[in-house]
Amino acid sequence: MPKFLIRILGIALFLSGMLWTLQGLGLVMWPAESFMLGEREWATYGLIAAGAGLLLIWLTRNRGQKD
Structure with a gap:
């Protein structure tokens, strides 16, 4: 899956x-x-989902490398 889709x-x-x-x-x-x-349980689920989203964003960051 391409980086931009992730x-x-x-x-x-x-x-x-x-x-x-x-x-x-x-x-x-x-x-x-x-x-x-x-x-409150949805607040917890939301934090988990938001954290997973941040992880995906972090994993696809550009580290000064060209694709």
């Missing part, structure tokens, strides 16, 4: 994980019908 997946995973975290903590109450709102 990076896009990492960014999407990070952003969705942060949304889950904020919903789980009750800081973002959107969408109103979401089952994640105010549920």
Whole structure:
């Protein structure tokens, strides 16, 4: 899988994980019908997903090398 696709997946995973975290903590109450709102376990799942996303982003960083 090309680096840029892995990076896009990492960014999407990070952003969705942060949304889950904020919903789980009750800081973002959107969408109103979401089952994640105010549920602390979703804050934990979100942090795990965001961390995995950051890991993917970090693994695809350019280290001064050309592809």
